[in-house]
Amino acid sequence: MTNPVALRRHVAQVLQWSGAARVERSLMLVSFLAVAVPIAAAVLLKRPDSGTIVALGAVLLAPEPTPGSASDDGTILGALLPAGAAMAAASVLARLPDADVLMIALITGAAALVNYSRPAALAGLRFIVVLVLTLALIGPHAVHGGAALLFGSGVLWRTALQLLGRYWQTDPVPVPVPVPATAARRVPTPRQRRAHLRRQLKTLQGWQYPLRLAAGLAAACAVRAIWPQHHVDWLVLVIVLMTPRTIEHLPVAVTQRVLGTLVGVGLAGAVVYAGLPYAALLMLLCLCGTLAPVARRGNYAAWCALSTPLILLAMDAHGPIGAGMLADRVAATMLGGLLIASANLAMDGLLRLAPAR
Structure with missing residues (x-):
């Protein structure tokens, strides 16, 4: 029986709002322009599907500066490099046979970077998400051939707005809090990080995240191959976004993703079935x-509830959103959560059986 106290704690964590979320006028303005301008331009050019893909890149893939930081150049560069590499890799994979196998191999290698350092882990995770998103748009199961270019233009457009926003920022900039000298800690050298990575990759613990991710992706690709008539690309994306780096039997992020996706799908469906004009959806x-x-x-x-309508329109830019597509998205989200929970339980059991090193 589920522990009521643990269940209440889990629900509280799912619904908890971080105190770090501060409404900044400059950030809101940049976010509005990043989405509204490409959508409006695409409508004028009678290509609204292209506008949604550019907007998706601007919302999902653009780097977000750390609040209060003096400079976010490193953040921007660290976000653009893996995103560009992933879009280039996706463009190549889409033209090759057995693209799913090669995709899983690339993702497994990128996931192993979580053992090196935090910046490397963030870069690896960004590479994985961008690779899957781009392949969903331009791969053998996709519908929009120029999506990689549109995707990348969305990232560059949002990044340019962020750089321009520095000069028109009206929000008070938080004063950095000086760190006491006693709080300074030793930073590992690159040689030490490489040695740590080699040690980790010699153990099952060092591979637990890449293996869980690869297993989930393999299952998702198998489901897509068995039922190609359904919108199962969403399942591949769900596995990538929801698989936690550390093993959790009931991850908070998985519950949040399921809840947010259901709300987002319901929001998009309500607008569609209300019979409102396409302009209302935009x-x-x-x-x-x-x-x-x-x-x-x-x-x-x-975040999932707000980003889901954008992903829905971008991944299905070739046609209208129908009841079958919405049902497939909901079913894929639920199945993805089940696959992730199963992989976590299986890996947890393997780690318990593995000899300590």
């Missing part, structure tokens, strides 16, 4: 894209 996308940065810092479920 206005909803602009609103979601504007609020998403605050939600990203505040609560993952809220």
Whole structure:
């Protein structure tokens, strides 16, 4: 029986809003322009599907500077490099046979970077997400051939707005808190990090995240091959976004992703089935894209709810959103959560059986 106290704690963590989420006028303005301008331009050019893909890149892939930091040049560079490498890799994989196998191999290698350092882990995770998103748009199961270029232009557009926003920032900049000299800690050298990585990769613990991710992706690709008539690309994306780096039997992020996706799908479905004009859906996308940065810092479920309508329209830019597609998205989200929980339990059992080193 589930412990009621643990269940209440889990629900509280799922719904908790981070105190670090601060509404900044400059950030909201940049977020609005990053989404509204490409959508408006695409509508004028009678290519609204292209506008949603550019907006998706601007919302999901652009680097977010750390609040209060003096400079975010390193953040921007560290985000653009893995994103560019992933889009280039996806463009090559989409033209090769057995793209799913090669994708899983690349993702497994990138996931191993979590053992090196935090910046390397963030770069590896960004590479993985961008690779899967781009392949979903341009791969053998995709519908939009120029998505990689549109995706990348969204990232560059948002980055350019962030750089320009420095000169028009009206929000008070927090004063950095000086760190006492006693709090300084020794930073490992690159040689020490490489030695640590080699030690980790000789153990099952060092491979637990890449193996869980690879197993989930293999299962998702198998489901997609068995039922190609359904919108199962979403399942591959769900596995990548929801698999936690550390083993959790009931990860908070998984519950937040399921809850946020259900809300986002319901939000998009309500607009579609209300019979509102297409312009209303585009206005909803602009609103979601504007609020998403605050939600990203505040609560993952809220972020998922706001980003889901954008992903829905971008991945299905070739046609209208129908009841079957919405049902497939919900089913894929639930199945993804089940696959991740199963992989976590299986890996936990293997780690218990593995000899200590």
